Amino acid sequence: MNSSSELRLAIGQQLYRIESPFGALPADTGTVSDVAGAPDGSICLLTRRDPRVSAPADCVHVLDRGGALLRSWGAGRITDAHKIAIDAQARVWVVDRDAHEVVVFDMQGQELMAIGQRHGPGQPFNHPTDVAFLSDGGFVVTDGYAGAQVHVFGPEGEPVCAFGSLGRGPGQFIVPHGVAVLSADRIVVADRENDRVQIFSREGEVLGVFDVFCRPMDVFVDAQDTIFVTDAIPTLTRINDRGEVLGRGRGSLNGPHGFSEGRSGEILLAETNPSRLSRLIPIVA
Template identity: 30%
Template structure:
């Protein structure tokens, strides 16, 4: 067994997760989330967009067939166990019951916002969004990633309250708004992927600070530990320079532990970590877009 990470944050990669049934194809995994029962929901780009698994990797079921564009991007499970899917190419964020019944949609499907630099059209706020997170007060923050270069804040009723950001490299500007999370200090953490940084804001969109982190693609905060999936450009994988890393930080931006393919004799420990989630017991589940696979990293005592 190769131990990954360090100190209190040590892990081992589970040899095979999940146990995909014979003749079943998951497709390319994009994001992953865990519900209050410990069930793992994987969002994939394929014939079965949402698959549900036990922590041991046994198949529970799937839903969402025919409901999304070819590039669904993000999944988030709220405290009520409802499932949010952010569909990048359809320009919407959709809320579902745990069993896949659609409850509501934010944005206008297949109708992107016509602007990312000028005045925002409130009736259709998204242009290739990537992910969302729900704050403790129920407000919904959406990363309007590839086209919008903005962050949108909605109340729990789905009413748009605030938008900020534009394309650029300065404070409060974004090259790629790839992911978002809210911490226990009511700060909004934005993965500004192509600017190699995480920007932190208050809930009113006021810039606070930034952390220099290479290619922050995925984020999940559990017990005040910020977990990042760092997706290196594909050419790095092709050049044999690895394909990403997992890093853990505290809320002050101090690095606690990290690992990549150089931390193991196995050069395929990570094959393009795109996003991740953390279970109640600390186990980490990672979507690897280059490897078209899921990985589980079991937390060691």
């Protein structure tokens, strides 16, 4: 890229080079919805279609570190691909929003298990949105477009507790849209329509409410235990667990629906409008 046209942004003291679009996708994949970096450096990109009018198609696309497509899967199994996450065992978790289910695969696309009653709203999920992982192998699911709750599960998928209700007060949600986990299993939730991020203990105690965002879409936590938030302004904001802003930048046109961190510290952006994968590459001084 010619240096005169290279786009950069700063998030605090860290400079990034914007590479957009990034990666190769098969034709007619639908709309980019989310992205997750795998432990081996590969990338899982999630795309979605309207299940009412579109034929089934693969929704999980595995790219290598350079963005080349390795394989795709999900057609006929995932109805409404909303968010994706990869755990420490390299298992791929796909949140099937309107099917009220979370489906778990290995990196080759072999199904390992499913959580929730498929096409059974309220059993326990009611249009879930996202999933994140606890230190003991348990996990949390934000739920979601109708549930206004966070569900906590143990390592074997057993329900532990659920907290939250519909509303605008502390500990309440309108649409809990994204989730990540800090040290000590503190749960960070992008409370989108309430324009805030909330932090909870794994039992549901409110530990912090930070309202400097406009429709926050997603959150992730880096290895230094700081929180990144993407919202609809659009900004990409870095905060600490006390809600202090450590940096802000504009890394996309309209704000990514989901984002993740790659193995080398790059930030991967899943943009729906325009539909594309972008990445922010750290610039080392």
